[in-house]
Amino acid sequence: MDEKVKELIAIGAAVACNCHPCVxxxxxxxxxxxxxxxxVKQALDVGxxxxxxxxxxxxxxLEKEII
Structure with missing residues (x-):
């Protein structure tokens, strides 16, 4: 896997876990x-x-636990 692909994955992962500094x-x-x-936009969208x-x-x- 090349470095660009790794960076795109890192972008999506950062978005998925809500890490503002990482994004x-x-x-x-x-x-x-x-x-x-x-x-980059596609990686953001996947995240x-x-x-x-x-x-x-x-x-x-949460709905199940509240009811």
Whole structure:
């Protein structure tokens, strides 16, 4: 796996775990590596999708526990 792919994965993971400093660090690093901004956007979108899935499951768990 090349360094650009690793950086894109790091961006998505940072978004998925809500790590603000990590998102800033890795998106800045991606710019310095001249990674296409469309690929960065796709990595951000994947991270958001993963985060949303996890948050949705938490919401479901909370609903079950409250009722």
């Amino acid at each position: 800033k660090f890795h998106t800045d690093k991606a710019r310095k590596m001249n990674i296409d901004q469309e690929l 958001k999708m993963v985060r949303k899935g996890a948050a949705g499951q938490m919401d479901e768990l």
